[in-house]
Amino acid sequence: MSIEQDFHRIKRLPPYVFAEVNAMKARARAAGEDIIDFGMGNPDQPTPAHIVEKLVEAARNPRAHRYSMSRGIPGLRKALAGYYQRRFGVEIDPEREAIVTLGSKEGLANLANAITSPGDIVLVPNPSYPIHPYGFIIAGGSCRYVPVTPDADFLKALDRAVRHSVPKPIALVLNYPSNPTALLADLDFYGQVVDFCRHHKIWILSDLAYSEIYFDVAPPPSILQVPGAKDIAVEFTSMSKTYNMPGWRIGFAAGNTTLIAALARIKSYLDYGAFTPIQVAASAALNGPQDCVDEIRAMYKDRRDVLIEGLAAAGWEVPSPQATMFAWAPIPPAFAPLGSLEFSKLLMSHAQVAVAPGIGFGEYGDGFVRIGLVENRHRTRQAVRNIKTFLANTDQVLETSEKQRAESGR
Missing domain, CATH: 3.90.1150.10 (Aspartate Aminotransferase, domain 1)
Known part of the structure; x- marks a missing residue:
């Protein structure tokens, strides 16, 4: 068979x-x-040498070889909150609004599993990174596709999708800077999407994995900079591209407390978190020099x-x-x-x-x-x-x- x-x-x-x-x-x-x-x-x-050296130092502590925490060690969640404050001017509560994931891909897939019931509809741009639709499809949901361009056509398609979907969509996935298209979104676009999704009670999952890889433009914004975004939105970031750490499998989710709690609940059954020395080294990356x-x-x-x-x-x-x-x-x-x-x-x-x-x-x-x-x-x-x-x-x-x-x- x-x-x-x-x-x-x-x-x-x-x-x-x-x-x-x-x-x-x-x-x-x-x-x-x-x-x-x-x-x-x-x-x-x-990976930059000072991050590797911190990993080696932490790995020499025998206590660091025990089970870690599925939510992530407190120091790393605080480091993420510090990053959001410095980079975006956004306050993140490291206890209730942040969680460490095994790369952003794992976080997206597990959150999809946490919030999706069979037959639920999710709005996903096309083309997009495969986990964006298939995380929900694996969880039993169905995808309705919207354009990837962050413009008026996207907003019209979003409105049309909500009016003509039965049942009503539960979530929208965003990814800017976009993989694969490299398109960028601005805060005005994010603001319009947040207003629309708040009105229709639709969750937003924003993938910001490429936030620090940009050229000739202003640093890409976070959707969490929009007032009220945390009422409905969670955002995924990653160490993979920013610090050349793809194999380390460290990422984050930050934002809405209900979605963070749902992801934490699922993860508590599935994993014990990343190896603690990796989390310590990731903290050093976020808190240390950014040259x-x-x-x-x-x-x-x-x-x-x-x-x-x-x-x-x-x-x-x-x-x-x-x-x-x-x-x-x-x-x-x-x-x-x-x-x-x-x-x-x-x-x-x-x-x-x-x-x-x-x-x-x-x-x-x-x-x-x-x-x-x-x-x-x-x-x-x-x-x-x-x-x-x-x-x-x-x-x-x-x-x-x-x-x-x-x-x-x-």
Whole structure:
């Protein structure tokens, strides 16, 4: 019997698009090909030394090896409150309005599980990071999609979704700066969304994981800066991108006390919290010097400029992202009919460059690929050269691809 026949929740999950690209990448590398990998948002630089040193120091204390706290140690919750005060001017009660999560992904998934009943409807932008819809789908809910652009069209679609959904939506997911699109929202937009959702009694889950990765713009705001937002909103942040700590699995939720309590209740059954020395080191990161964050931001900006300028010179016009560690690249017109998955495969097989197909982020992402700024300048330039050659041979690549598809369909 297959998994799909046996398990209800697994049946609701489509095949993981990225798995197909990852398998192709693994085969190419096993064959000795040098694949330049822009596919995953996986920071390639080390965690800053002072954070690692604090981890080592804390790990030498035998008492730190015992069970931790699923809500997070008090010092780390206070450090998060300090961050919100400094960065956003927002007061967070570390006891009632903050919780430590095993990365923002775990927090989002467990909160979805805590608040969703079978058949509940949740509003999610499309395209979006997969856990945003599928956290609720796994929990038994259903998603209604709204545009990702933070503008008047979004607000109209939000109103239309509420008027025409039965039952009424229970929650709205927001993610700005956006993964994968790199779009930004301002406080005026957040204010209008908060007013609407308060009126309709809809929870807001805001994912602010890329709050510190921004370029040429003002620092992205928090939805919790909107007066009254804490009545309905909770916000997820993460150490992963800000401090090059993806494998440490430390994130946070802050905001509405009811949602924080619900997440704490679920987590109390599921985990004992992250390893205490990791939490101690995360506290040191938030409380300590922030020069490392400036350096990380500058590194991504430099890589962005090398990539975007290089692709433009190669004939591929890609908007320059103002935030995140991603470029959201429209598929070149000649390849657009193939869709993002087939284009990603061609880019890997002919240019030795791996990207994330936009279809993996939702049906409205299929005209794009996501390019991660996760290779150094030298490797990025090499990728651009490969792509330039690939695009110069568009007709030949398409002819070969069409022949292969025709043969495989026989």
